[in-house]
Amino acid sequence: LSEDLMELKGLPAETPCGYRVGLYANTGLMSDITSSLSSGCDGIGLHRTEFPFMVRERFPGEDEQTVVYRQVLEPFSPRKVVLRTLDVGGDKPLPYFPVREENPFLGWRGIRLTLDHPEIFLTQLRAMLRANNDCGNLQVLLPMISRLSEVDEACALLTRARRELEEEGIQTIEPEIGVMIEVPSAAFQIRALADRVDFFSIGTNDLTQYLLAVDRNNARVADLYDELHPAVVRVVDNVVREARTVNRPVTICGAMAGDPAAAILLLGMGVQGLSMSVSSLLRVKWVIRSFSLEQARELTNRALTMDHPADIRLMLNEALEEAG
Protein backbone atom coordinates (compact mmCIF):
# COMPACT_ATOMS: atom_id res chain seq x y z
CA LEU A 1 0.00 0.00 0.00
CA SER A 2 1.15 3.48 -0.73
CA GLU A 3 2.30 5.78 2.06
CA ASP A 4 -0.74 8.01 1.57
CA LEU A 5 -3.12 5.19 2.30
CA MET A 6 -1.18 4.12 5.40
CA GLU A 7 -1.80 7.57 6.81
CA LEU A 8 -5.54 6.82 6.83
CA LYS A 9 -5.14 3.99 9.32
CA GLY A 10 -5.99 5.95 12.45
CA LEU A 11 -8.62 8.15 10.77
CA PRO A 12 -12.38 7.46 10.81
CA ALA A 13 -14.25 6.17 7.73
CA GLU A 14 -16.22 9.38 7.44
CA THR A 15 -17.31 11.39 4.40
CA PRO A 16 -16.27 15.05 4.11
CA CYS A 17 -19.89 15.86 5.08
CA GLY A 18 -19.65 13.84 8.29
CA TYR A 19 -21.44 10.56 7.42
CA ARG A 20 -19.80 7.67 9.21
CA VAL A 21 -19.69 4.21 7.61
CA GLY A 22 -18.74 1.16 9.67
CA LEU A 23 -15.72 -0.55 8.13
CA TYR A 24 -15.37 -4.19 9.08
CA ALA A 25 -13.10 -7.10 8.28
CA ASN A 26 -14.03 -10.43 6.70
CA THR A 27 -12.15 -13.19 8.48
CA GLY A 28 -11.91 -16.95 8.58
CA LEU A 29 -8.36 -17.94 9.46
CA MET A 30 -6.65 -17.01 12.72
CA SER A 31 -4.11 -15.04 10.69
CA ASP A 32 -6.98 -12.86 9.45
CA ILE A 33 -7.80 -12.01 13.06
CA THR A 34 -4.26 -10.84 13.74
CA SER A 35 -4.11 -8.66 10.64
CA SER A 36 -7.55 -7.15 11.22
CA LEU A 37 -6.73 -6.28 14.81
CA SER A 38 -4.01 -3.90 13.70
CA SER A 39 -6.00 -2.54 10.73
CA GLY A 40 -8.09 -0.01 12.65
CA CYS A 41 -11.38 -1.62 11.51
CA ASP A 42 -14.59 -1.25 13.52
CA GLY A 43 -14.90 -4.97 14.13
CA ILE A 44 -15.55 -8.16 12.18
CA GLY A 45 -18.49 -7.95 9.80
CA LEU A 46 -18.25 -11.56 8.63
CA HIS A 47 -16.36 -14.37 10.28
CA ARG A 48 -16.68 -17.51 8.15
CA THR A 49 -16.72 -20.40 10.62
CA GLU A 50 -16.05 -23.17 8.09
CA PHE A 51 -12.27 -23.44 8.33
CA PRO A 52 -12.02 -25.39 11.63
CA PHE A 53 -14.59 -27.78 10.17
CA MET A 54 -12.67 -28.20 6.91
CA VAL A 55 -9.23 -28.91 8.37
CA ARG A 56 -10.37 -31.66 10.76
CA GLU A 57 -11.35 -35.25 10.09
CA ARG A 58 -14.64 -34.89 11.96
CA PHE A 59 -16.98 -32.21 13.25
CA PRO A 60 -15.22 -30.17 15.96
CA GLY A 61 -16.91 -30.57 19.35
CA GLU A 62 -18.50 -27.87 21.49
CA ASP A 63 -15.43 -27.28 23.65
CA GLU A 64 -13.14 -27.06 20.61
CA GLN A 65 -15.44 -24.59 18.92
CA THR A 66 -15.82 -22.52 22.08
CA VAL A 67 -12.04 -22.04 22.20
CA VAL A 68 -11.95 -20.97 18.55
CA TYR A 69 -14.84 -18.49 18.85
CA ARG A 70 -13.40 -16.97 22.00
CA GLN A 71 -10.16 -16.33 20.09
CA VAL A 72 -12.19 -14.32 17.60
CA LEU A 73 -14.52 -12.49 19.99
CA GLU A 74 -12.13 -11.63 22.81
CA PRO A 75 -9.45 -9.57 21.06
CA PHE A 76 -12.11 -7.40 19.41
CA SER A 77 -14.36 -6.83 22.42
CA PRO A 78 -16.12 -4.39 22.74
CA ARG A 79 -16.03 -4.01 18.96
CA LYS A 80 -18.68 -6.21 17.36
CA VAL A 81 -17.94 -9.57 15.80
CA VAL A 82 -20.36 -11.27 13.44
CA LEU A 83 -20.02 -15.06 13.54
CA ARG A 84 -21.82 -16.74 10.66
CA THR A 85 -23.25 -20.17 11.32
CA LEU A 86 -21.83 -23.03 9.30
CA ASP A 87 -22.08 -22.47 5.54
CA VAL A 88 -20.77 -25.75 4.13
CA GLY A 89 -21.97 -27.34 0.90
CA GLY A 90 -21.80 -25.46 -2.41
CA ASP A 91 -18.18 -24.38 -2.83
CA LYS A 92 -17.23 -25.42 0.74
CA PRO A 93 -17.41 -29.23 1.01
CA LEU A 94 -16.45 -31.19 4.13
CA PRO A 95 -14.23 -34.20 3.36
CA TYR A 96 -15.76 -36.33 6.14
CA PHE A 97 -19.36 -35.40 5.27
CA PRO A 98 -19.62 -36.08 1.52
CA VAL A 99 -22.68 -34.74 -0.25
CA ARG A 100 -23.15 -35.76 -3.87
CA GLU A 101 -25.41 -33.48 -5.87
CA GLU A 102 -25.89 -32.43 -9.48
CA ASN A 103 -26.15 -28.75 -8.51
CA PRO A 104 -24.39 -28.16 -5.19
CA PHE A 105 -24.97 -24.39 -5.29
CA LEU A 106 -28.70 -25.03 -5.53
CA GLY A 107 -28.61 -27.89 -3.11
CA TRP A 108 -27.97 -28.76 0.47
CA ARG A 109 -25.86 -25.89 1.75
CA GLY A 110 -25.73 -23.35 4.56
CA ILE A 111 -28.80 -23.12 6.76
CA ARG A 112 -30.53 -25.94 4.85
CA LEU A 113 -27.95 -28.45 5.96
CA THR A 114 -27.71 -27.26 9.56
CA LEU A 115 -31.49 -27.14 10.06
CA ASP A 116 -31.66 -30.74 8.84
CA HIS A 117 -28.98 -31.55 11.40
CA PRO A 118 -30.02 -29.57 14.47
CA GLU A 119 -27.38 -31.35 16.54
CA ILE A 120 -24.65 -29.72 14.42
CA PHE A 121 -26.39 -26.33 14.63
CA LEU A 122 -27.05 -26.53 18.39
CA THR A 123 -23.46 -27.49 19.13
CA GLN A 124 -22.24 -24.49 17.17
CA LEU A 125 -24.72 -22.09 18.78
CA ARG A 126 -23.89 -23.33 22.28
CA ALA A 127 -20.18 -22.83 21.57
CA MET A 128 -20.80 -19.29 20.27
CA LEU A 129 -22.91 -18.42 23.33
CA ARG A 130 -20.35 -19.84 25.75
CA ALA A 131 -17.53 -17.95 24.04
CA ASN A 132 -19.57 -14.76 24.17
CA ASN A 133 -20.05 -14.94 27.93
CA ASP A 134 -16.74 -13.26 28.65
CA CYS A 135 -17.06 -10.85 25.72
CA GLY A 136 -20.64 -9.80 24.94
CA ASN A 137 -19.85 -8.60 21.40
CA LEU A 138 -21.28 -11.55 19.47
CA GLN A 139 -23.73 -11.16 16.60
CA VAL A 140 -25.00 -14.32 14.89
CA LEU A 141 -25.51 -14.39 11.12
CA LEU A 142 -27.56 -16.99 9.21
CA PRO A 143 -26.37 -17.95 5.68
CA MET A 144 -28.46 -18.95 2.65
CA ILE A 145 -31.85 -17.94 4.04
CA SER A 146 -34.51 -18.25 1.32
CA ARG A 147 -37.72 -18.49 3.36
CA LEU A 148 -39.06 -17.13 6.62
CA SER A 149 -39.61 -20.49 8.26
CA GLU A 150 -35.84 -21.08 8.16
CA VAL A 151 -35.32 -17.97 10.27
CA ASP A 152 -38.04 -19.04 12.69
CA GLU A 153 -36.51 -22.49 13.06
CA ALA A 154 -33.02 -21.08 13.54
CA CYS A 155 -34.25 -18.60 16.17
CA ALA A 156 -36.07 -21.38 17.99
CA LEU A 157 -32.86 -23.39 18.11
CA LEU A 158 -30.97 -20.36 19.41
CA THR A 159 -33.56 -19.95 22.17
CA ARG A 160 -33.25 -23.65 22.94
CA ALA A 161 -29.45 -23.45 23.10
CA ARG A 162 -29.70 -20.57 25.58
CA ARG A 163 -32.30 -22.37 27.70
CA GLU A 164 -30.22 -25.55 27.82
CA LEU A 165 -27.10 -23.68 28.84
CA GLU A 166 -28.97 -21.81 31.55
CA GLU A 167 -30.41 -25.05 32.87
CA GLU A 168 -26.82 -26.25 33.13
CA GLY A 169 -26.00 -23.17 35.19
CA ILE A 170 -24.25 -21.25 32.39
CA GLN A 171 -25.61 -17.73 32.05
CA THR A 172 -25.74 -16.36 28.50
CA ILE A 173 -25.96 -12.96 26.86
CA GLU A 174 -28.57 -12.64 24.13
CA PRO A 175 -26.76 -11.96 20.84
CA GLU A 176 -28.15 -9.87 18.03
CA ILE A 177 -29.18 -12.00 15.09
CA GLY A 178 -29.04 -11.22 11.39
CA VAL A 179 -29.62 -12.86 8.05
CA MET A 180 -27.51 -12.94 4.93
CA ILE A 181 -29.34 -11.49 1.97
CA GLU A 182 -27.73 -13.64 -0.70
CA VAL A 183 -30.60 -15.63 -2.19
CA PRO A 184 -32.84 -13.44 -4.39
CA SER A 185 -36.01 -14.55 -2.58
CA ALA A 186 -34.66 -13.11 0.69
CA ALA A 187 -34.17 -9.72 -0.97
CA PHE A 188 -37.93 -9.57 -1.54
CA GLN A 189 -38.90 -10.40 2.05
CA ILE A 190 -37.11 -7.63 3.94
CA ARG A 191 -40.13 -6.40 5.90
CA ALA A 192 -41.10 -9.81 7.17
CA LEU A 193 -37.49 -10.66 7.92
CA ALA A 194 -37.15 -7.43 9.90
CA ASP A 195 -39.86 -8.70 12.28
CA ARG A 196 -37.56 -11.58 13.08
CA VAL A 197 -34.00 -10.25 13.09
CA ASP A 198 -31.88 -7.26 14.11
CA PHE A 199 -29.71 -6.67 11.04
CA PHE A 200 -29.04 -7.61 7.42
CA SER A 201 -25.83 -8.48 5.68
CA ILE A 202 -25.90 -8.57 1.88
CA GLY A 203 -23.74 -11.34 0.45
CA THR A 204 -23.17 -9.97 -3.00
CA ASN A 205 -21.03 -12.95 -4.08
CA ASP A 206 -23.91 -15.37 -3.96
CA LEU A 207 -26.56 -12.75 -4.69
CA THR A 208 -24.80 -11.96 -7.99
CA GLN A 209 -24.40 -15.65 -8.79
CA TYR A 210 -28.07 -16.40 -8.16
CA LEU A 211 -29.51 -13.25 -9.77
CA LEU A 212 -27.50 -13.67 -12.94
CA ALA A 213 -27.48 -17.50 -12.97
CA VAL A 214 -23.70 -17.40 -13.32
CA ASP A 215 -21.52 -19.81 -11.34
CA ARG A 216 -19.21 -17.62 -9.25
CA ASN A 217 -16.31 -20.06 -9.75
CA ASN A 218 -16.64 -21.00 -13.42
CA ALA A 219 -13.94 -19.35 -15.55
CA ARG A 220 -15.89 -19.97 -18.74
CA VAL A 221 -18.68 -17.63 -17.69
CA ALA A 222 -16.55 -15.29 -15.57
CA ASP A 223 -17.22 -12.43 -18.01
CA LEU A 224 -20.90 -12.67 -17.21
CA TYR A 225 -20.34 -12.49 -13.47
CA ASP A 226 -20.54 -8.80 -12.59
CA GLU A 227 -21.59 -7.10 -9.35
CA LEU A 228 -22.15 -3.92 -11.30
CA HIS A 229 -24.81 -5.55 -13.49
CA PRO A 230 -27.77 -3.14 -13.34
CA ALA A 231 -30.00 -5.87 -11.88
CA VAL A 232 -27.59 -6.46 -8.98
CA VAL A 233 -27.25 -2.73 -8.32
CA ARG A 234 -31.04 -2.32 -8.29
CA VAL A 235 -31.68 -5.26 -5.99
CA VAL A 236 -29.02 -4.10 -3.52
CA ASP A 237 -30.46 -0.58 -3.61
CA ASN A 238 -33.95 -1.96 -2.98
CA VAL A 239 -32.81 -3.98 0.01
CA VAL A 240 -31.08 -0.95 1.54
CA ARG A 241 -34.21 1.18 1.00
CA GLU A 242 -36.59 -1.40 2.43
CA ALA A 243 -34.35 -2.00 5.42
CA ARG A 244 -34.30 1.72 6.12
CA THR A 245 -38.09 1.86 6.29
CA VAL A 246 -38.04 -0.83 8.97
CA ASN A 247 -35.02 0.57 10.81
CA ARG A 248 -32.64 -2.30 10.31
CA PRO A 249 -28.97 -1.69 9.56
CA VAL A 250 -27.46 -3.14 6.40
CA THR A 251 -23.86 -4.18 5.90
CA ILE A 252 -22.44 -5.47 2.63
CA CYS A 253 -20.10 -8.42 3.15
CA GLY A 254 -19.48 -9.68 -0.39
CA ALA A 255 -16.47 -8.73 -2.51
CA MET A 256 -18.47 -5.75 -3.83
CA ALA A 257 -17.84 -3.95 -0.50
CA GLY A 258 -14.07 -4.06 -1.08
CA ASP A 259 -14.22 -2.72 -4.64
CA PRO A 260 -13.52 1.04 -4.49
CA ALA A 261 -15.77 1.77 -7.49
CA ALA A 262 -18.68 -0.23 -6.08
CA ALA A 263 -18.10 1.30 -2.64
CA ILE A 264 -19.16 4.70 -4.04
CA LEU A 265 -22.50 3.18 -5.04
CA LEU A 266 -22.98 1.50 -1.70
CA LEU A 267 -22.18 4.75 0.07
CA GLY A 268 -24.69 6.52 -2.15
CA MET A 269 -27.35 3.97 -1.22
CA GLY A 270 -26.71 4.78 2.42
CA VAL A 271 -25.46 1.46 3.79
CA GLN A 272 -24.40 1.43 7.44
CA GLY A 273 -21.42 -0.88 7.03
CA LEU A 274 -18.98 -2.43 4.58
CA SER A 275 -17.15 -5.63 5.43
CA MET A 276 -14.23 -6.82 3.34
CA SER A 277 -10.86 -8.51 3.33
CA VAL A 278 -8.36 -6.50 5.35
CA SER A 279 -6.28 -5.75 2.28
CA SER A 280 -9.09 -3.58 0.85
CA LEU A 281 -9.89 -1.59 3.99
CA LEU A 282 -7.71 1.46 3.48
CA ARG A 283 -8.57 1.90 -0.18
CA VAL A 284 -12.28 1.86 0.66
CA LYS A 285 -11.70 4.22 3.59
CA TRP A 286 -10.05 6.57 1.13
CA VAL A 287 -13.18 6.42 -1.07
CA ILE A 288 -15.45 7.24 1.87
CA ARG A 289 -13.25 10.13 2.93
CA SER A 290 -13.21 11.47 -0.64
CA PHE A 291 -16.91 11.54 -1.59
CA SER A 292 -19.68 13.47 0.11
CA LEU A 293 -22.93 11.62 0.60
CA GLU A 294 -24.54 13.93 -1.94
CA GLN A 295 -21.91 13.23 -4.60
CA ALA A 296 -22.19 9.48 -4.01
CA ARG A 297 -25.99 9.66 -4.13
CA GLU A 298 -25.91 11.45 -7.43
CA LEU A 299 -23.64 8.81 -8.95
CA THR A 300 -25.85 6.05 -7.53
CA ASN A 301 -28.97 7.62 -8.99
CA ARG A 302 -27.28 7.82 -12.37
CA ALA A 303 -26.12 4.20 -12.12
CA LEU A 304 -29.69 3.14 -11.39
CA THR A 305 -30.76 4.47 -14.79
CA MET A 306 -27.98 2.76 -16.75
CA ASP A 307 -28.41 -0.29 -18.97
CA HIS A 308 -24.95 -1.84 -19.04
CA PRO A 309 -22.44 -2.91 -16.38
CA ALA A 310 -19.63 -1.36 -18.45
CA ASP A 311 -21.32 2.06 -18.40
CA ILE A 312 -21.69 1.96 -14.63
CA ARG A 313 -18.07 0.91 -14.15
CA LEU A 314 -16.82 3.61 -16.52
CA MET A 315 -18.73 6.34 -14.71
CA LEU A 316 -17.44 5.19 -11.31
CA ASN A 317 -13.85 4.86 -12.50
CA GLU A 318 -13.99 8.37 -13.89
CA ALA A 319 -15.30 9.62 -10.55
CA LEU A 320 -12.46 7.82 -8.76
CA GLU A 321 -9.90 9.31 -11.09
CA GLU A 322 -11.29 12.77 -10.62
CA ALA A 323 -11.14 12.39 -6.84
CA GLY A 324 -7.45 11.56 -7.09
Ligand code: PEP
Ligand atom coordinates in the same frame (compact mmCIF):
# COMPACT_ATOMS: atom_id res chain seq x y z
C1 PEP B 1 -21.41 -13.89 -0.20
O1 PEP B 1 -22.05 -14.84 -0.68
O2 PEP B 1 -21.38 -12.75 -0.71
C2 PEP B 1 -20.66 -14.06 1.05
C3 PEP B 1 -20.11 -13.04 1.67
O3 PEP B 1 -20.52 -15.32 1.53
P1 PEP B 1 -19.54 -16.41 0.91
O4 PEP B 1 -18.60 -15.72 -0.02
O5 PEP B 1 -18.87 -17.05 2.08
O6 PEP B 1 -20.48 -17.35 0.21
Ligand code: MG
Ligand atom coordinates in the same frame (compact mmCIF):
# COMPACT_ATOMS: atom_id res chain seq x y z
MG1 MG C 1 -22.49 -16.65 0.38
